[in-house]
Amino acid sequence: MLIAGDTAVTASGTMESGAGQAASLLLLRIGTGLLLVLWGSLRVLAPATGPGLANKYYGGLLDLTVVQRAFGAAEVILGMLVVLGLFRRFAYPAQALILVLGATALWRYLLDPMGLYLLDKESSQILFFPSITVAAATLVLLAFRQADRWSLDSRLADRRGAR
Numbered sequence: 001m002l003i004a005g006d007t008a009v010t011a012s013g014t015m016e017s018g019a020g021q022a023a024s025l026l027l028l029r030i031g032t033g034l035l036l037v038l039w040g041s042l043r044v045l046a047p048a049t050g051p052g053l054a055n056k057y058y059g060g061l062l063d064l065t066v067v068q069r070a071f072g073a074a075e076v077i078l079g080m081l082v083v084l085g086l087f088r089r090f091a092y093p094a095q096a097l098i099l100v101l102g103a104t105a106l107w108r109y110l111l112d113p114m115g116l117y118l119l120d121k122e123s124s125q126i127l128f129f130p131s132i133t134v135a136a137a138t139l140v141l142l143a144f145r146q147a148d149r150w151s152l153d154s155r156l157a158d159r160r161g162a163r
Helices: 018-045 049-057 065-084 088-105 107-111 131-143 152-162
Strands: 002-004 007-009 015-017
Touching (some): 018 065, 088 131
Antiparallel strands (some): 007 015
16 A cells, blocks of 8 residues: 555555545546536537527527527536535536536437437437536536535635634
8 A cells, every 4th residue: 555645545556535535526626617617608609509509409498599698607607616616515516407417418329329229320429428427527526525625615614614
């Protein structure tokens, strides 16, 4: 067993530590939060894109440009909150709702990414398959919120406790 700081790496290569967990959760926060920032920015800065995506992949749900822009702005703000780890009690469930529902709406592309049985080769889209990983990552953040020591919420709580 190799020990560095408060991280222990066992012979099997697993990390057993608060720091290892915190680092992993930080990376998940950054990745999932920035995804929301990028998609939200696309909806705000390229307003014709949002309705097109809504019509093509989400059955026309919320396909109005003004709705897409508002949703995009909310996604940018939410994504930044997630990246910072601020207001996690509300930000993580909201992110999970967006990313899990988004993956669920793409179920055909997830079950048949190569167009072998549900889709044809022209409509298949292998780039949607990572949506499963992103949805799982946001659920991990939600499940292990208390272990996310490097979040801004945790830092502020530590400061209040030190007073």
